[in-house]
Amino acid sequence: MAENEKSPDNESIGISVGMLTVLFVGFAAILIGIILVILAAAVGGGSSSVGGVIFIGPFPIVFGAGPDATWLIVISLVIAVLMLVLLLVWRKRSWRGSV
Secondary structure, three states: OOOOOOOOOOOOOOOOHHHHHHHHHHHHHHHHHHHHHHHHHHHOOOOOOEEEEEEEOOEEEEEEEOOOHHHHHHHHHHHHHHHHHHHHHHHHHHHHHHO
């Protein structure tokens, strides 16, 4: 390599250890949630509820069904807003660090 070339590392592609940690925790939370839903469906009977938020750009699509769907939708919206706030904070911190 020439002197002015840098080897690829986490900083050159914009991924920090904190972002990787959050990504890993997110995947782990999804996996644990799927396992819990499967176990609840296998062990217990009765009614079930579902709710969620899908973001396509800045537009949220909110859905839900079942007796407790209202609470699930509210919780999903709160989590989605928190994730957007974290994204904006990390983006601002990233811009500040690159200047």
